[in-house]
Amino acid sequence: MMYFFDGTVNGFLTAFVQAFLDTNALLSSRVSQLPLGQEPITVTTDEKLAARAEQRLCAFDRNAKKDLSALLRSGEEDAEQAAFAYFKLLATKKRPVSRMFSEEAVFRATEILKRIGLEIHRFHGFIRFTECASGALYAPFSPDNDICDLLLPHFKARFPNYPFVLHDVKRKKAAVYDGQNVFVAPLDKADILLSADEENWQTLWKQYYTSVNIPSRERLKQMRGYMPARYWQFMPEKN
Amino acid sequence: MFDFSFLRVYNGTTMISQEKLRILTESAKYDVSCSSSGSERKNKAGLGNGYVAGCCHSFTPDGRCISLLKILLSNDCIYDCRYCPNRASTDVERATATPDEICELTIDFYKRNYIEGLFLSSAVTKNPDYTMEQLLLTVKKLRTEYNFHGYIHLKGIPKADEALNKEAALYADRMSYNVEFPSEKSLKLLAPQKNKQSLLLPMKTLTAERAQFREEKKKGFIKGHFLPAGQTTQMIIGASPEPDGQVLKLSQALYRKMDLKRVYYSSYVPVVQDSLLPQKEVGQLREHRLYQADWLLRFYGFSVDEIVEENENLSLEFDPKCAWALRNMHLFPVEINRAPLEMLLRVPGIGGKNAHKILEARRYTTLTFEDLIKMKIALKRAKHFITCNGKYAGAKNEFAVRGLLAAAEQSDSAEQLSLFPAFFGDTFPPVSERFLLRSSKANALTALTGQF
Ligand code: SF4
Numbered sequence: 001m002m003y004f005f006d007g008t009v010n011g012f013l014t015a016f017v018q019a020f021l022d023t024n025a026l027l028s029s030r031v032s033q034l035p036l037g038q039e040p041i042t043v044t045t046d047e048k049l050a051a052r053a054e055q056r057l058c059a060f061d062r063n064a065k066k067d068l069s070a071l072l073r074s075g076e077e078d079a080e081q082a083a084f085a086y087f088k089l090l091a092t093k094k095r096p097v098s099r100m101f102s103e104e105a106v107f108r109a110t111e112i113l114k115r116i117g118l119e120i121h122r123f124h125g126f127i128r129f130t131e132c133a134s135g136a137l138y139a140p141f142s143p144d145n146d147i148c149d150l151l152l153p154h155f156k157a158r159f160p161n162y163p164f165v166l167h168d169v170k171r172k173k174a175a176v177y178d179g180q181n182v183f184v185a186p187l188d189k190a191d192i193l194l195s196a197d198e199e200n201w202q203t204l205w206k207q208y209y210t211s212v213n214i215p216s217r218e219r220l221k222q223m224r225g226y227m228p229a230r231y232w233q234f235m236p237e238k239n
Numbered sequence: 240m241f242d243f244s245f246l247r248v249y250n251g252t253t254m255i256s257q258e259k260l261r262i263l264t265e266s267a268k269y270d271v272s273c274s275s276s277g278s279e280r281k282n283k284a285g286l287g288n289g290y291v292a293g294c295c296h297s298f299t300p301d302g303r304c305i306s307l308l309k310i311l312l313s314n315d316c317i318y319d320c321r322y323c324p325n326r327a328s329t330d331v332e333r334a335t336a337t338p339d340e341i342c343e344l345t346i347d348f349y350k351r352n353y354i355e356g357l358f359l360s361s362a363v364t365k366n367p368d369y370t371m372e373q374l375l376l377t378v379k380k381l382r383t384e385y386n387f388h389g390y391i392h393l394k395g396i397p398k399a400d401e402a403l404n405k406e407a408a409l410y411a412d413r414m415s416y417n418v419e420f421p422s423e424k425s426l427k428l429l430a431p432q433k434n435k436q437s438l439l440l441p442m443k444t445l446t447a448e449r450a451q452f453r454e455e456k457k458k459g460f461i462k463g464h465f466l467p468a469g470q471t472t473q474m475i476i477g478a479s480p481e482p483d484g485q486v487l488k489l490s491q492a493l494y495r496k497m498d499l500k501r502v503y504y505s506s507y508v509p510v511v512q513d514s515l516l517p518q519k520e521v522g523q524l525r526e527h528r529l530y531q532a533d534w535l536l537r538f539y540g541f542s543v544d545e546i547v548e549e550n551e552n553l554s555l556e557f558d559p560k561c562a563w564a565l566r567n568m569h570l571f572p573v574e575i576n577r578a579p580l581e582m583l584l585r586v587p588g589i590g591g592k593n594a595h596k597i598l599e600a601r602r603y604t605t606l607t608f609e610d611l612i613k614m615k616i617a618l619k620r621a622k623h624f625i626t627c628n629g630k631y632a633g634a635k636n637e638f639a640v641r642g643l644l645a646a647a648e649q650s651d652s653a654e655q656l657s658l659f660p661a662f663f664g665d666t667f668p669p670v671s672e673r674f675l676l677r678s679s680k681a682n683a684l685t686a687l688t689g690q691f
Contacts, residue, residue, distance in 0.1 A: 100604075102600055128353070155352075159350065201351065204344070207264075213300055214269070223301075
């Protein structure tokens with residue numbers, strides 16, 4: 001049976017409890033995954049039930065809460081199902097399972113978490129700010145996973161004097177540092193006014209990118225492996 | 240005299256010209272050291288900080304990572320190193336940037352998140368002291384006037400005054416003097432104005448100073464930084480005749496004696512015509528093998544003697560770990576459920592991460608081949624060297640193992656070349672500190688060997 005929940009941690013935990021004994025359970029919050037012609041069970045989030053489930057899972061493994069909220073950020077098709085399998089294993093074994101790599105469920109969940117970690121690491125490098133006339137920095141990007149707020153600590157520590165906006169254009173939301181506080185806000189389209197020198201600096205950057213390359217050693221496959229083409233859209237040097 | 244320099248700070252008027260940027264970048268690009276790891280510099284009030292794991296900001300079509308803005312302050316050289324495109328006797332476009340141009344460029348690239356910091360070097364203009372003064376001025380300005388706390392790697396100028404080097408070390412995260420060649424003979428021939436002493440002495444002095452600084456900082460006597468990310472060096476491979484064994488012996492000595500963080504190997508690219516130099520580019524496979532061997536030295540507990548004879552080259556056919564295992568078949572197979580970490584790390588095809596995964600997983604269950612497959616541990620090579628719960632799944636005899644390994648090497652050599660993290664520097668370290676398994680002091684080399 002398909003259990004359709006709202007994508008939140010508590011929604012997941014409610015669905016988790018409801019689906020626990022169902023050996024063919026499928027969990028999803030994505031409309032695109034609804035099976036044709038089959039009625040899904042729409043799970044109504046039950047905060048109390050969720051809190052109890054969370055408490056139990058955390059009693060078996062104190063990282064359970066952290067792992068769950070991380071897994072639900074994944075853009076992978078099967079992430080929610082993988083989270084279900086993982087926590088089902090935890091609830092069955094009643095002790096931490098995160099290192100039991102020979103278990104399929106553990107392997108897959110670890111894999112998904114690693115991808116999120118990798119993407120965060122990548123965007124610490126691949127984010128491109130444009131400077132606005134006000135001096136604020138604006139970076140549009142389109143990550144695979146829901147990570148814009150997870151990038152905040154890194155950039156806040158790095159640019160304490162510059163207000164900046166990390167705009168996830170796919171999810172239409174933005175992580176913001178206003179010079180003092182950090183928060184997340186919905187943002188569809190940003191209206192920006194570039195600083196006077198912005199285009200010149202971008203031109204210099206493109207020049208640098210061209211000049212530092214060694215053409216006789218072309219290895220495009222390697223470049224694409226490290227910096228997948230789907231990330232290029234917002235990088236001046238690739239446009 | 241009143242200091243008017245504040246008039247130039249942050250006003251956007253010292254933007255370097257596109258032409259100058261092109262020349263000074265093209266002159267710097269053959270230097271492979273591009274890593275930005277190892278610094279934990281914290282931001283106080285200005286711009287930027289260090290990133291302990293290092294960070295790549297872009298990748299160029301040659302597959303290399305852009306982490307630092309790698310640029311020369313000037314390419315106008317009085318020296319005449321035979322292999323260098325900037326040498327005095329060639330006719331190339333010359334350019335010199337001002338310290339402020341470099342500072343502005345760094346700041347504006349950095350705040351757009353194009354780069355992790357600056358890798359500044361220079362040709363020797365006028366004389367070594369003058370050049371070093373200009374470099375020092377630039378990094379000092381960047382730290383104090385421009386309030387930049389991002390990463391700075393500074394290449395030291397050989398033969399410059401020691402006091403200048405020491406002062407520069409207070410502002411830079413990392414400094415490097417390139418030893419260039421694994422023997423003094425080659426150095427004399429190809430870089431006539433440099434000598435062993437002028438390269439090794441500043442390295443030695445800075446290593447000693449750094450140790451002392453750290454000691455006093457620990458006691459709370461002093462504050463600040465002194466090369467928090469240490470020193471590195473680089474050797475050019477293939478422009479001179481020294482075999483890999485000699486190259487690696489020197490690397491090992493530099494790691495153990497000079498406490499260097501990295502030795503970079505740069506396969507020679509013939510950008511200049513010279514009768515003393517080969518006209519062909521060295522195969523990148525050789526460079527790749529050197530990095531693999533270097534990795535074994537630093538993270539897998541190997542010493543050079545185990546990897547290659549001093550007067551020989553590394554095998555191109557097998558990676559250095561495979562080659563070692565084939566010479567030591569009497570040690571294999573090892574039982575995956577019992578072998579100690581040191582031995583797991585020596586199994587071909589099992590890397591640091593997987594060795595630790597195996598250690599973890601076998602605490603819960605007796606591992607079988609199926610389990611290893613589920614853990615996505617590649618068995619193509621490893622299966623010839625291990626047993627799982629007593630079972631062996633490799634080839635019947637040594638001859639067959641050899642053949643299969645050679646085939647494996649061929650089939651993924653292209654892919655492997657592109658996956659090996661050589662060009663990351665240590666930016667995405669596949670093995671973290673805890674895998675560090677240096678050999679004991681006892682079998683460490685007692686001196687810098689032979690020529691150097
Ligand atoms: S000192 Fe030698 S290697 Fe350095 S720029 Fe001058 S000629 Fe080139």
